[in-house]
Amino acid sequence: MSDTSAPQTTFETRLQAVARDVAAILDELLHDNASPGEIARPARLVAAMRHGALNGGKRLRPFLTVEAARLLGVEGRGVLRAACAVELVHCYSLVHDDLPAMDDDDLRRGQPTVHRAYDEATAILAGDSLLTLAFDVMADEATHPDAQVRAALVLGLARASGLGGMAGGQMFDLAAEASTVPHTVEEIIRLQAMKTGALLRFAVEAGAIVAGATREQTAQLVAYGEALGAAFQVADDILDAESSEEELGKKVGKDAGRNKATLINAIGLEAAKARRDALAAQAQEALSGFGAGAQVLQEAARFTAARRS
Amino acid sequence: MSDTSAPQTTFETRLQAVARDVAAILDELLHDNASPGEIARPARLVAAMRHGALNGGKRLRPFLTVEAARLLGVEGRGVLRAACAVELVHCYSLVHDDLPAMDDDDLRRGQPTVHRAYDEATAILAGDSLLTLAFDVMADEATHPDAQVRAALVLGLARASGLGGMAGGQMFDLAAEASTVPHTVEEIIRLQAMKTGALLRFAVEAGAIVAGATREQTAQLVAYGEALGAAFQVADDILDAESSEEELGKKVGKDAGRNKATLINAIGLEAAKARRDALAAQAQEALSGFGAGAQVLQEAARFTAARRS
Numbered sequence: 151m152s153d154t155s156a157p158q159t160t161f162e163t164r165l166q167a168v169a170r171d172v173a174a175i176l177d178e179l180l181h182d183n184a185s186p187g188e189i190a191r192p193a194r195l196v197a198a199m200r201h202g203a204l205n206g207g208k209r210l211r212p213f214l215t216v217e218a219a220r221l222l223g224v225e226g227r228g229v230l231r232a233a234c235a236v237e238l239v240h241c242y243s244l245v246h247d248d249l250p251a252m253d254d255d256d257l258r259r260g261q262p263t264v265h266r267a268y269d270e271a272t273a274i275l276a277g278d279s280l281l282t283l284a285f286d287v288m289a290d291e292a293t294h295p296d297a298q299v300r301a302a303l304v305l306g307l308a309r310a311s312g313l314g315g316m317a318g319g320q321m322f323d324l325a326a327e328a329s330t331v332p333h334t335v336e337e338i339i340r341l342q343a344m345k346t347g348a349l350l351r352f353a354v355e356a357g358a359i360v361a362g363a364t365r366e367q368t369a370q371l372v373a374y375g376e377a378l379g380a381a382f383q384v385a386d387d388i389l390d391a392e393s394s395e396e397e398l399g400k401k402v403g404k405d406a407g408r409n410k411a412t413l414i415n416a417i418g419l420e421a422a423k424a425r426r427d428a429l430a431a432q433a434q435e436a437l438s439g440f441g442a443g444a445q446v447l448q449e450a451a452r453f454t455a456a457r458r459s
Numbered sequence: 460m461s462d463t464s465a466p467q468t469t470f471e472t473r474l475q476a477v478a479r480d481v482a483a484i485l486d487e488l489l490h491d492n493a494s495p496g497e498i499a500r501p502a503r504l505v506a507a508m509r510h511g512a513l514n515g516g517k518r519l520r521p522f523l524t525v526e527a528a529r530l531l532g533v534e535g536r537g538v539l540r541a542a543c544a545v546e547l548v549h550c551y552s553l554v555h556d557d558l559p560a561m562d563d564d565d566l567r568r569g570q571p572t573v574h575r576a577y578d579e580a581t582a583i584l585a586g587d588s589l590l591t592l593a594f595d596v597m598a599d600e601a602t603h604p605d606a607q608v609r610a611a612l613v614l615g616l617a618r619a620s621g622l623g624g625m626a627g628g629q630m631f632d633l634a635a636e637a638s639t640v641p642h643t644v645e646e647i648i649r650l651q652a653m654k655t656g657a658l659l660r661f662a663v664e665a666g667a668i669v670a671g672a673t674r675e676q677t678a679q680l681v682a683y684g685e686a687l688g689a690a691f692q693v694a695d696d697i698l699d700a701e702s703s704e705e706e707l708g709k710k711v712g713k714d715a716g717r718n719k720a721t722l723i724n725a726i727g728l729e730a731a732k733a734r735r736d737a738l739a740a741q742a743q744e745a746l747s748g749f750g751a752g753a754q755v756l757q758e759a760a761r762f763t764a765a766r767r768s
Contacts (some may be wrong), residue, residue, distance in 0.1 A: 187615060188623020189653045195622050195630040246587060251579035270560035271633050274583065275626050278555060281587065282621035285594040289613035297606035304598035304613050306496060312591035313504050314497020317584050321504040324580050344498045 161449035168216050168233070169209040175227075175234045176203050179283065198268045198276035199283075203241040205259050210454070211353040212237045214378075217447050218357025218371050221440055228293050232303055232360050235287040236353045239311050242280035243349075245273055247320060281311075294360060302359050310352035319345025326411035333411045339380070341411050346386070347379030354378070373436040374447065381429035382454045384422055387412040391419060393458070430455035470758035477525050477542070478518040484536075484543045485512050488592065507577045507585035508592075512550040514568050519763070520662040521546045523687075526756050527666025527680050530749055537602050541612055541669050544596040545662045548620050551589035552658075554582055556629060590620075603669060611668050619661035628654025635720035642720045648689070650720050655695070656688030663687070682745040683756065690738035691763050693731055696721040700728060702767070739764035 180200050184190050212233030219229040248255040248263040249270065256266050265273035287293060288303040309315060322341040326333050333341075354375030358368045391414055409415075413422045433451035437444035489509050493499050521542030528538045557564040557572040558579065565575050574582035596602060597612040618624060631650040635642050642650075663684030667677045700723055718724075722731045742760035746753035 184623045185618060187618030188621070188627075189657060190627065190631075190649060191623045192627050192630040192634065194634060195627055199622065242587075246583055249580075249583065251583060271558075272630065274555055274558065274560060275630050278551075278586070278590065279622040279626045281590060282617050282626065285613055286617035286621060289598075289610045289617065291610075297610040301598045301600075301606040301609045301613070304594055304610070308591050308595035308598065309494060309496030312497070312595060313508065313588040314493045314500045317588045317591065318497075318499065318501050318504055321501040321581070321584050322499075324584075325501065325503060340499060348498060 159449055161446050161453055164217065164446050165208065165210075165213050165450075168213045169207075171216075171230050172209045172212045172234055172237060173204060175230055176237070179234065179238075179287065180204070185286075194268070194272060195275055195279060198264050198272045199280055201261075201267055202245040202264045202273075202276055203238065203280060205241075205261060207237075207241075207259065209237060210382075210450075211240050211350060213450065214350065214353040214375065214447070215357040215360070217450070218354045218375075219361040220357075221371075221437075221443050221447065222358065222361035222363055222367060224361035229357065229360050231287055231290070231293040232356050233353075235284040235293070235303070235307065236349065236356055238280045238284035238287065239307060239316070240349060242277045242284070243311075243316055243320070245277040245280065249273060252320070252324070299359060299362070303356060306352055306355055306359065310348040315344055315348035316346075319343075319348065323411060327409060330409060332409070333416060335413070335416050338411045338413055338416050342383040342413075343376075343380065346383040347376065350379035350382055351375035370436055370439055374433050374451070377429045377433035377436060378451050378454055381426050381433060381451065384413050384426040384429065385455055385457060387414050388419065388422055388426065389458070426455050468758055470755050470762060473526065473755050474517065474519075474522050474759075477522045478516075480525075480539050481518045481521045481543055481546060482513060484539055485546070488543065488547075488596065489513070494595075503577070503581060504584055504588060507573050507581045508589055510570075510576055511554040511573045511582075511585055512547065512589060514550075514570060516546075516550075516568065518546060519691075519759075520549050520659060522759065523659065523662040523684065523756070524666040524669070526759070527663045527684075528670040529666075530680075530746075530752050530756065531667065531670035531672055531676060533670035538666065538669050540596055540599070540602040541665050542662075544593040544602070544612070544616065545658065545665055547589045547593035547596065548616060548625070549658060551586045551593070552620075552625055552629070554586040554589065558582060561629070561633070608668060608671070612665060615661055615664060615668065619657040624653055624657035625655075628652075628657065632720055636718060639718060641718070642725060644722070644725050647720045647722055647725050651692040651722075652685075652689065655692040656685065659688035659691055660684035679745055679748055683742050683760070686738045686742035686745060687760050687763055690735050690742060690760065693722050693735040693738065694764055694766060696723050697728065697731055697735065698767070735764050 180196055180203060182191055182193060182196055215233035215236055216229055244258060245264045247253050248258060249265055255263050264276055285304055288307055289300050294300050311317060319341055323345055326341065351372060354371050358371045430451045434448040437447055489505055489512060491500055491502060491505055524542035524545055525538055553567060554573045556562050557567060558574055564572055573585055593616065594613055597616055598609050603609050620626065628650055632654055635650065660681060663680050667680045739760045743757040746756055
């Protein structure tokens with residue numbers, strides 16, 4: 151889906167609306183003036199952070215936070231701020247993953263990566279600062295008046311992003327690539343649940359936390375987020391195997407020649423597609439208790455499985 | 460001060476006691492088993508984080524947190540956890556600052572830096588994960604039962620560490636070194652207040668937050684932390700100019716040949732020493748309202764100015 155195409159579904163309309171709101175709040179957060187408790191913001195660092203965060207992404211993660219909260223009847227600026235904090239963590243991970251010592255990518259969404267547009271040291275600091283700002287946003291009372299909610303958001307975000315979640319998943323991924331031993335399906339599923347799944351799952355959970363969900367509502371939304379997160383990564387592997395560089399705006403086909411931990415390498419393309427579709431169906435089913443209000447999130451699961459970029 | 464020498468003062472006794480407690484809690488935090496909300500912890504990542512965090516540092520920052528809280532009558536495991544969160548941020552900053560793209564250091568306290576002992580990608584992820592774990596620890600109710608306190612700790616730590624604090628200071632420092640224009644005293648003081656001062660100041664403030672300090676107590680402790688932080692960095696510059704590599708366990712004299720933003724380059728060695736001593740005196744004076752209980756923190760200010768490593 152490109153930004154200029156006319157929205158076809160409620161899901162696409164909502165996704166574009168959330169992306170606009172998220173870009174506006176990220177633009178406000180990434181200002182040049184110091185916030186209270188800060189001393190000064192270096193213009194070059196702010197510019198590099200903006201390059202990494204204001205790049206026309208689809209904003210799937212903040213969409214999930216906003217829609218999960220909306221399903222529970224909660225909307226507004228606080229929800230959007232929590233959604234932006236999740237997106238800041240996603241953006242930091244892209245900036246660091248693109249570094250020469252990691253995946254060494256020159257392009258991201260058709261633009262130079264942060265270390266190509268600036269330099270490596272600036273990209274490391276920009277990633278560090280995007281991550282730090284995410285926790286700043288979650289802990290700020292502008293996000294939620296109840297400190298219990300803010301502390302729960304910080305803790306959940308940290309557990310999803312750190313050594314036992316996203317960062318740990320990237321570590322497993324690098325180790326898998328360096329290894330010559332074929333990866334088991336179980337290893338790959340765990341790796342993907344950490345590297346991509348944990349933050350997608352938490353994006354949904356953040357909406358539940360902000361909205362004060364019941365235990366049962368939270369369990370259903372988390373089951374949805376977990377299945378959607380798994381479907382997302384399998385779809386990504388399939389896209390990498392099938393798409394052109396032009397369509398994706400980044401290097402593709404790079405998984406095939408390496409001992410990359412993808413489900414396609416482990417179970418083949420057709421079995422991977424079947425798993426992707428089963429996970430998308432599972433995500434939709436997890437929300438059946440919410441009735442018609444869950445349609446937009448259910449469409450999001452279908453989109454995640456069927457997306458072309 | 461080496462770990463084997465007999466303590467000479469109450470300050471040294473307390474510093475060593477806090478360092479032992481901090482090492483024990485960091486050891487517990489950096490375990491191989493996943494915490495609730497995590498999926499799995501890669502052994503290599505945990506090992507790299509332990510290399511970066513359990514390295515026999517003096518633990519000045521956690522000491523400041525613990526002693527500030529103790530001055531207000533609060534001690535125990537929660538305070539120590541908050542102190543460890545501050546130390547985790549310090550350790551992350553060392554791991555990333557040592558990277559080839561940044562200061563390119565091979566040694567840290569006489570040991571190989573994390574990217575030398577492991578590799579660059581692992582060091583980037585270890586730094587990211589130490590930073591993320593710091594916010595995890597602050598937000599966890601094991602640190603304080605009151606969520607208001609936990610959210611305030613997270614927010615203060617983020618503001619001290621991010622683009623308007625420590626990370627921003629490192630950005631200014633890299634820019635200053637790349638520039639051929641001599642740096643003004645004002646620029647250097649701002650840079651140092653951000654790069655080193657902000658986290659030292661917050662280490663003290665964290666103790667005030669955990670202990671539920673009054674507004675006036677907080678103001679006095681923050682004034683102390685600010686002066687001590689400034690004294691610390693000037694003392695560091697003086698040490699770099701005067702010490703041997705063997706004494707410090709890292710490269711020295713590297714500031715002189717470059718357009719490095721140090722006060723010595725701007726105002727000369729003798730004026731820098733006078734400023735260091737004035738700041739140390741100012742830090743001690745800031746605590747005069749606390750009476751005899753503040754002696755250990757006042758000794759810490761004298762030690763910071765007079766330290767040989």
